Amino acid sequence: MHIDTLLVHGGEAHKSVTGSISMPIYQTATFEHPELGKSTGFDYSRTLNPTRQKLESSYAILESGTDGFAFATGMAAIAAIFDLFKSGDEFIICDDLYGGSYRFFQEICTNRNQKFIYVDTSNLENITKNITLNTKAIFIESPTNPMMKVTDIAAVASIAKKNGILSICDNTFLTPFFQKPLDLGMDIVVCSATKFIGGHNDTLAGLIAVNNSALGEKIRFIQNTIGSVLAPFDSWLMLRGLKTLGIRMQRQEENAKAISDWLLIHKLVDKVYYPGLTSHEGHTISKSQSSGFGAMISFEVKSKEIVERILKRVKVIAFAESLGGVESLVTYPIAQTHAAIPKEILDRLGVNDRLIRLSVGIESSLDLIEDLKQALE
Numbered sequence: 001m002h003i004d005t006l007l008v009h010g011g012e013a014h015k016s017v018t019g020s021i022s023m024p025i026y027q028t029a030t031f032e033h034p035e036l037g038k039s040t041g042f043d044y045s046r047t048l049n050p051t052r053q054k055l056e057s058s059y060a061i062l063e064s065g066t067d068g069f070a071f072a073t074g075m076a077a078i079a080a081i082f083d084l085f086k087s088g089d090e091f092i093i094c095d096d097l098y099g100g101s102y103r104f105f106q107e108i109c110t111n112r113n114q115k116f117i118y119v120d121t122s123n124l125e126n127i128t129k130n131i132t133l134n135t136k137a138i139f140i141e142s143p144t145n146p147m148m149k150v151t152d153i154a155a156v157a158s159i160a161k162k163n164g165i166l167s168i169c170d171n172t173f174l175t176p177f178f179q180k181p182l183d184l185g186m187d188i189v190v191c192s193a194t195k196f197i198g199g200h201n202d203t204l205a206g207l208i209a210v211n212n213s214a215l216g217e218k219i220r221f222i223q224n225t226i227g228s229v230l231a232p233f234d235s236w237l238m239l240r241g242l243k244t245l246g247i248r249m250q251r252q253e254e255n256a257k258a259i260s261d262w263l264l265i266h267k268l269v270d271k272v273y274y275p276g277l278t279s280h281e282g283h284t285i286s287k288s289q290s291s292g293f294g295a296m297i298s299f300e301v302k303s304k305e306i307v308e309r310i311l312k313r314v315k316v317i318a319f320a321e322s323l324g325g326v327e328s329l330v331t332y333p334i335a336q337t338h339a340a341i342p343k344e345i346l347d348r349l350g351v352n353d354r355l356i357r358l359s360v361g362i363e364s365s366l367d368l369i370e371d372l373k374q375a376l377e
């Protein structure tokens with residue numbers, strides 16, 4: 001089945017006794033047992049809830065996985081993955097990544113005596129030369145947040161397999177609509193569903209899919225034990241988000257292409273980072289492994305004063321953290337999403353005080369360009 005159909009129907013028609021088209025919200029903490037030793041299959045909602053289960057199975061199907069899992073936030077999902085590992089384990093991580101993930105690795109995981117090596121994974125040699133006997137996983141974002149660097153996902157998966165370690169891809173920016181890391185050989189895909197999947201800037205959620213049931217069992221155990229699960233109503237909102245994910249992403253990408261072309265020739269803009277631009281260094285790999293370039297653009301303006309002007313003057317676009325929703329948002333990574341990363345690392349990556357990140361929504365691209373124009377000039 002084509003992804004457009006899978007998104008609307010969640011991969012399988014839900015079997016409702018009432019015939020309801022929309023999956024019911026099972027707003028219940030617990031389930032009655034028919035008799036001792038018997039269960040309906042549902043015992044307690046932390047373990048399994050029908051609405052969450054529908055979201056989890058839909059996400060697994062969309063990502064070509066065996067098992068899916070829904071968590072309260074993207075960070076809760078990432079944290080659950082790292083509960084798979086032990087003290088002394090080492091990880092190779094893409095050096096440009098969401099600041100919250102970096103904070104989790106550095107402030108929480110290093111206390112467990114785990115070691116994180118950050119490298120530019122778009123150069124594969126950086127990965128292979130840093131693998132040691134203690135390395136247990138490679139974690140990448142592609143494209144990365146906020147510099148939009150693209151990594152060859154299949155090549156990373158193959159390096160991981162050769163070394164007997166896990167490969168994990170944060171697919172927040174592209175979602176399974178544009179990119180399927182498990183099909184490219186990754187072991188685990190994770191995303192902040194708060195972003196494109198929820199799509200309306202109104203709900204937090206995180207999703208995981210894996211491509212082998214044994215690994216799925218381990219994550220299921222962690223999910224039930226730690227308990228940072230997604231609530232039934234929020235699961236329903238994510239299911240609703242999935243139905244329109246395809247058309248939203250197409251429209252958002254169309255807008256992003258128009259805006260990146262406009263930014264590219266603007267005299268007050270020095271650099272534009274968008275994988276859809278043929279001048280972007282990851283354009284060719286991106287084209288080969290994804291069916292779209294997404295709707296995230298970062299750009300560097302000529303001075304910090306211009307940044308301040310834009311953030312103050314935007315009217316249609318909101319100055320707010322987060323991304324992926326129908327409303328366009330502009331973010332200042334150095335002070336917001338990436339404030340947890342030390343300045344010298346940000347400097348090296350190019351996350352400077354002139355860099356702005358734009359999440360393009362579904363408004364008219366003409367209005368968005370007009371808004372940027374009046375804010376910039």
Ligand SMILES: Cc1ncc(COP(=O)(O)O)c(C=O)c1O
Nearest residue numbers: 073074075098145172192194205
């Ligand atoms: C790439 C990426 N991964 C993970 C997260 C964390 O997700 P959440 O905010 O839902 O916890 C974010 C949040 O911005 C993100 O951008």
